Amino acid sequence: MIPNINLLPQDQYQPKRKNSLMKLIIIILLFIVIIFYGINYYLLSNDIAKMEKKTDQLATQIQTEEKTLTQVQSNPSYAIATSVQFAEKYQTPISNIIEVANKYMTGSGELAGLDYKDGQVEFIVYFDNLNEASTFVRNLDNEAIFKTVKLDSASTFTKVDVDNVGEEQTLNENAQYKAIILTTLNPSATIKTGGAK
Structure with a gap:
């Protein structure tokens, strides 16, 4: 092997x-x-x-x-x-917006301006006191044509007499408040209310 x-x-x-x-x-x-x-x-x-x-x-x-x-x-x-x-x-009926704003203008309230842009309205309003401004904002907020209402700013100013331009001005009892109020429109409510054509 x-x-x-x-x-x-x-x-x-x-x-x-x-x-x-x-x-x-x-x-x-x-x-x-x-x-x-x-x-x-x-x-x-x-x-x-x-x-x-x-x-x-x-x-x-x-x-x-x-x-x-x-x-x-x-x-x-x-x-x-x-x-x-x-x-x-x-179309957006601006006349209805102005009518609503004027409806709630109380006492010394004065609508000084209105700016409409892209479904938003900016009101410039003069008041003698801030209580009137807050009442105005509250009333606008209850209106159906406004989706949102906001007091953007409030500032104090005194009207200057043209004859006394050179003199120093102080805040006195004639002082007023300038309120800028921003609102957003509710499109369905503005269309329902109609307006000028």
Whole structure:
């Protein structure tokens, strides 16, 4: 019988294990890359489909706007009628606002100015005392045409007599208060109340 003697060193067999481990790592990395690109492809295809849908919607909107533009350019009366309809939708009856403010002007109250801008009204009112100003603000706050009413500032001033301009003025019993009141209009209430046209 011949003995089975292995004269090759044991180190030669280990690289086969390393090679199989490397193959496994490469396969796992390849699998991860394929999954990554698959998910990316799916997400990008969804984004492309959404963008194509938006592009179609915008193309339809452009065609509609071009038709409207040709109507306006070919028929000036159509443009005027459209402008009037637009203006009538957004009319705000300022006369009603002034009437409400004057209704609550008590005693020495005097409406000095009114500024209307973007659904907000700023009242400038002169009063002899601050109690009248607070009563005025409270009454405006109870009105349906105002969504919010706020006393923005109140300052004291004295009317200067034209003949005594050079003389030093002091606060006396003739002093008045200038109140600036900010209000926000309630659109539904202002439309219901009507107004001058």
